[in-house]
Amino acid sequence: METAHRARDGARRAAPLAVAVGTFGVTFGVLAHTAGIGKLAALVFSVTTFAGSAQFAAAGVLSAGGTAAAAVLAAVLLNGRYLPIGISVAPAIRGGRLERLLRAQLVVDESWAISNLGRGRFDPRLLFGAGLAIYLAWIAGTAIGVFAGGALGKPENLGLDAAFPALFLALLSLRLRDSPRSPLAAVLGGLVALVLIPFVPAGVPIVAASAVCLLGLRR
Amino acid sequence: MSTAWTVVLVVSVATIAIKGAGPVLLGGRELPARVIGVVELLAPALLAALIVVNAFSSGRHLVLDARAAGLGAAGVAIVLRAPLLLVVVVAAAVAAVVRLAT
Numbered sequence: 001m002e003t004a005h006r007a008r009d010g011a012r013r014a015a016p017l018a019v020a021v022g023t024f025g026v027t028f029g030v031l032a033h034t035a036g037i038g039k040l041a042a043l044v045f046s047v048t049t050f051a052g053s054a055q056f057a058a059a060g061v062l063s064a065g066g067t068a069a070a071a072v073l074a075a076v077l078l079n080g081r082y083l084p085i086g087i088s089v090a091p092a093i094r095g096g097r098l099e100r101l102l103r104a105q106l107v108v109d110e111s112w113a114i115s116n117l118g119r120g121r122f123d124p125r126l127l128f129g130a131g132l133a134i135y136l137a138w139i140a141g142t143a144i145g146v147f148a149g150g151a152l153g154k155p156e157n158l159g160l161d162a163a164f165p166a167l168f169l170a171l172l173s174l175r176l177r178d179s180p181r182s183p184l185a186a187v188l189g190g191l192v193a194l195v196l197i198p199f200v201p202a203g204v205p206i207v208a209a210s211a212v213c214l215l216g217l218r219r
Numbered sequence: 220m221s222t223a224w225t226v227v228l229v230v231s232v233a234t235i236a237i238k239g240a241g242p243v244l245l246g247g248r249e250l251p252a253r254v255i256g257v258v259e260l261l262a263p264a265l266l267a268a269l270i271v272v273n274a275f276s277s278g279r280h281l282v283l284d285a286r287a288a289g290l291g292a293a294g295v296a297i298v299l300r301a302p303l304l305l306v307v308v309v310a311a312a313v314a315a316v317v318r319l320a321t
Contacts, residue, residue: 016304020311037223048231051238058226068222068229075230079237081265086241088258091249093242104242105235109269113262120250120258159315162289165274166310169290172266173297179256182263189264193271198279205276209268216256 010115010129017110017130020163021052022137022144023155028055029145035063039146046142050105050135054078057202078203084210085112092122106131110164113171118178181215188212285321289314 011018025046032042037059045055054075061071086104089112093103111131115123155161176182189209196205250258274290275281289310296306 013303016307020307035223037227038221041221041223041227045227045231049227049234051234054230054234058230062223062226068225071226072229072233075226076233076237079234082234082238083240084261085265086238087245087250087254088241088261090241090245091247094247097243097246100242100246101235101239104239104246107238107242113266116262118259118262120255120262156318157315159285159289159311159313159318162274162286162293162310162314163307165270165286165290166293166307167303168266168269168273169293170297170303170306172263172270175262175266178262179259181260185260186263186267190267190271193268194275194281197272197276197281200279202272202276202278206265206268206272210261210265212264213257213259213261216258216260217253 006123006125007129007132010111010123010126010131011133012129013114013126014110014130014133017114017163017167018133018137020155020160021110021134022141023158023160024052025138025141025143026145026148027141027155028052028059029142029147031056031063031145032059032142033146035059037062042146043139043142046139049075050108050138051075051079051082052108052138053203074201074203077201077207080203080207081109081210082107084213085109088112088120089115089122089127092124092127094124103128106135108134110134110167113168116171116175118175120178179216185212185215188215285314285318288317 049055057074057078058071061074089107093100111127114130115126117123189212192209193205196208274286292313293306293310296309
């Protein structure tokens with residue numbers, strides 16, 4: 001019972017985000033169409049990849065006339081951050097190898113951030129509940145975008161693109177007292193990203209900023 | 220196979236592998252203390268980078284737009300100890316109004 005309760009708790013905490021993620025899923029469905037990605041391919045993309053920014057990047061490269069290799073590179077660079085994120089949540093993902101592989105797919109920025117208990121620990125049930133809620137919203141949104149298309153307004157008109165940095169700021173405010181060095185890591189991480197944005201492909205600033213955590217190796 | 224399907228399938232396989240690597244290789248075990256020290260700092264570093272990228276960038280361009288106003292409003296709401304949902308809603312509302320006005 002406790003398990004189901006905590007998973008529901010995760011889903012509830014993720015609900016406002018699931019709405020925002022769903023509307024971006026709609027946008028992705030519409031954009032995929034303009035990028036020449038067919039209905040089925042767009043849906044398969046959201047079901048198997050479940051990484052919004054990477055999917056947007058790949059569609060963006062294709063619609064700008066880029067090659068398949070350029071689209072793949074952009075998406076993989078954007079998803080590079082899921083390597084350190086995956087290592088950080090590894091203790092919270094249990095079960096056999098296949099089950100761990102599948103559960104790991106539900107980890108996205110938002111579910112990772114929501115289930116962070118501080119001091120490097122993650123709540124497995126919050127991680128699962130929040131991830132599942134956001135996953136279903138992403139797929140449903142993509143389906144609506146693919147089939148109902150342009151009839152809906154852009155999420156930007158509702159300010160929903162501002163929901164993501166706001167969420168991350170709120171979650172950062174909870175993490176600043178984990179360690180005496182947490183505020184320094186936040187400042188450095190933000191600075192690294194800010195400085196790199198104009199010079200490297202999208203996605204690299206986030207991966208580079210995550211390297212700041214290596215400060216933790218020093219005693 | 221079309222270009223679109225090639226991209227979809229290659230990115231899917233790559234993402235599944237990237238996301239799965241940590242949990243499959245290390246899953247269910249406690250991380251060593253030194254790694255915990257690193258993971259503990261991953262949260263603030265990565266969250267700060269996600270804030271910067273999501274609020275101030277558009278592709279490779281640094282931009283200051285309605286999202287920044289939304290983020291500022293979120294900051295105020297957080298200082299006033301507003302619950303998470305309210306923080307997110309306030310940010311979206313302020314960004315929408317600023318966008319409408321500019």
